[in-house]
Amino acid sequence: MPIDLSQFEQLKTSGDLPSPKGVALAIMRLTQHDDVSMAELARVIRTDPAFVGRLIKAANGVIGYGRRPIASVQDALTVLGLPAVRAMALGFSLLTNYRAGACDAFDYGRFWSVSLAMAVTSQALALRTRVAAADESYCLGLLARVGELALATLHPQEYSKLIEQNGRDGPLAMMQAERRAFAMSHAELGSAMLADWGLPKLFTDAVFQYEDPATIAAPEGSREYVITQSLATARQLGELCVAPDAQRPAHMKRLLIQGSRLSFDEPQMVTLCDHVAGEWVEWGALLNIHAQKMPPFTHLSQASQDEEDAAAEDADGLPDGLGLDANEVPAVVHVETPARDDAQIRAAFRAAGPLEQPAGSRLRVLVAEHDEGVRRQVMHVLLEAGFDVAEARDGHLAAEAALDFQPDILVVDWALPGMSGEELVRTLRQTRIGRHIYVLATAERADESAQVAALEAGVDDLLGRPISAKLLIARIRAGQRVSALQREIENDREEIRHFAAELAVTNRRLQEVALLDALTGFPNRRFIAERLQQEWSASTRTQRPISCLVIDVDQFRKVNDTYGNEVGDSVLRQISVAMRQAIRSQDIIARSGGDEFLVVCPDTPLEAAVACGERVRQAVERAEIVSGMLHVQVTLSVGAASRDGHVSDADTLVRRSEQSLRLAKDGGRNRVAATQLRNEAQRA
Structure with a gap:
């Protein structure tokens, strides 16, 4: 709960x-x-x-x-x-x-090493499964264990004792102990924190569930299911990366089993792990987190085959909730097929002749066929025709191969073992990649009812068995034409997407130019007006103070009249540098026109705003303003105002600041003034 x-x-x-x-x-x-x-x-x-x-x-x-x-x-x-x-x-x-803290038994360094590995793994999985944005998945992996960090921060002594007593019993036992001690588990607290920080419910639910797969109610293959299992896989790989050498083979076996829940076979998982390990080391150097270079995961995979049975593996204290149960082993399906006359098959394919491949085109064809003899002969003729060809012997392998190889044409046996041809096609048609594949199915029955069922499942064409080589070639030629048209459409779409991306970047740059003053690099009057309204609204919601400064360069017209506009522009640029260095990071400064500047100070009472204005005034007064051989002494007059009961809106706040500016000028310039402070002094 x-x-x-x-x-x-x-x-x-x-x-x-x-x-x-x-x-x-x-x-x-x-x-x-x-x-x-x-x-x-x-x-x-x-x-x-x-x-x-x-x-x-x-x-x-x-x-x-x-x-x-x-x-x-x-x-x-x-x-x-x-x-x-x-x-x-x-x-x-x-x-x-939070690299360190008061919880003695909480290993902060290990926590961040595993979290970083989870971030990189989650990103790599998202790039392959496409169920979430890769950058957001990186953040999810990095923050998934924040509940543990929170409990270590909130209850350092008590949580340290819990870790010593229950830490080696796995996350499920640890969460039960946390609920008894704190009336909440780290999974519950972490999920609530991420929701409070604005992460999507899809992510917060995954954080709540991933350490206890039994709680996953989402149907297999759904986004929630894949994201949750991806997080569990990322945690398993993170634990492997920081585990002692002797424990890594056991972790690797659990990782391979966990990866099978995402339909990753062993070679795919090994390739992903090698990539993640390299990225983990690069990110570790960038973030100053310990991330050691890992041995090739093919070695770890081989070593895991020599481990004892799963019961013996559980005895080393590895977390139980991160993988499958010890007795869950992926099944291997063996299908008995009738004997074939390979010589007759080979002769039929050769008699059909080679395919005509369009110039400059290399289509990708995936052959999903359970009969090895038929599969090899189909592949042979396709390779001779110049196609890029991949193969799969059952439905599960075909689904993975389709996602990785991304074929233009799929030749699929409707009676595939593991996952039938119908299930495979329906699954692929639900993916972005699978929607564009031309599917040619082969089946023992090709009558009207079989064709209707196949077409409704998403097949483009159906061919009866035993396979006629000439018909197969003719059907593939038809599919080749459709795929070529589909490829042209996709290329056009990619060009449109690329143009849209470039247009978005251009629009962003144009927006920045429209809101920036070219001379000083400060935001302009339009920007500061919008920004002031936003900060005023935030101040209204939070009941926190907000102040405003209006700054004017003293006697700037004389500089322009005496030395020319070029010198005047140089003076303004150098003044801007001095002012930028003097304001605080949360303050927002803009050039509102000519030699006048406006500063918005969020969460700032009037006294602090006056101090900020004085700091800016002194910075400009001390600055060495040089233009060629000319040295110019420049001073500022600053008017300050803050929100109070008499300031009803943002425009009134600016007008009150302008009144303060006139007060500063009337007082002799080169000073900071605030009418509100003066009025209070008069009342006193």
Whole structure:
């Protein structure tokens, strides 16, 4: 049962739950608004060079091979999107601020090593299963165990005792002990925290269920099922990566069994593990997390074959809830087939002649056939015709091969073992890749009822058995023409998608240009007006203060009249650098026109805003403004105002700041003034 909401709210108000800090907190605040400017978000992100590097690496990890690498924050934001950036900021912030703690028995270093491996594994699985965005899956893997970190933070002494008493009994026993001690488990708490941080329910449910497969109510093959099993697979691989050498073969066996729940066979799982291990080491170096180089997983797979039975493997204390039960072993189906005259089959295929392959085209054909003799002969003629050919002997292998090989044409035996041809076709037609495959089925019966059933299942054509070589070639030629047209359509779609992606990047850049002042690099008046309204709304919701500064360069017209506009522009650029360095990271500065600037100070009372204005004034006064051989002394006048009972909206706040600015100018310039403070002094 999920955690009680009132109980969770009490934990939140205590202030002890792990939470984002610094730049991550600023990013999460910004991304709470759908209309947040990418330029403003990029500006906040650039203040943390470490996060910039992590963000760009994450973006390059999901764009695919052969594409132009991501090199800028703006492009990374466009590729990843706001939800992923928000979750990454959260995950990396927790990683930075909770590397150690007071829970003695909680191994913080091991926790983050496993979590990082889970992140990389979840991303790799998502790239193959396509059930979720790869970047969001990376964040899910990184944050999936946050409930354990939270309990170690909330109850360091008590949780340390629980780990010592129950830690080696597996996650299910640990969760039972947690419920007895804290009235909640780490799975329940972690799921509630992720929901509170805005992660989708699909992800929070997976975090709640993945350590206890018996709780998974979703039907096999559904998105929820695949995401949950992917998380369980990621945890198993993470535990393998940090396990002692002697325990790795046992972990590997459990991992292969767990991978079978996602229809990954052993070679596919080994390939995925080798890729994840390399990425794990790269990310470990970037995040300063221990990630050791792993031996080839083919060696671990071979070693796992020499292990004792599953009961002996469970005796080493490995987590029980992360894989199948010890007695669950994938079944191997053997099908007896009638004898064939190979010489007659070979002669028939040769008599049919080679296929005519269009110039510049190499179609991919998958042959799913249980009879090895027939399968080999069909493959032989297809290879001679210049096709790229793959094979599968049963339905499960054919489904995996179809997803990996992505054939243009599938020649499928309707009576495949394991998964029938009908089940295979229906499964493929539900996937993005499978919808475009031309399917030619072969069956013992090809009468009207059989053809209707096959066509309704998604087959494009049906061929009776025994197979006529000439008919097979003719049907494949027809499928070849359809596949060529389908390929042209897909190429057109890809060009449209590519154009749309480039257009999105261009629009983002145009939007940034439209909202930026070209001279100073600051946001312009249009941007600050929208931003001020957003911050005013946030202040209204939270009842927190908000202040505003209006800044004017003293006697700037004289600079332009005396030295010319070119010198004036140079002075403004140098003043902008000094002001940018003087304001706080959460403050938002913009050029509102000419020599006037506006600063919005969220969560800031009037006294703090006046102090901020004074810091900016002093920074510009001390700055060395140089243009050629000319040295210019520049000062500022600053007007400050804050929200109070007499300031009813954002426009009134700006007008009150402008009144304060006039007060500063009337007082002799080069100073900060606030009419509200003056009025209070007069009343006193």
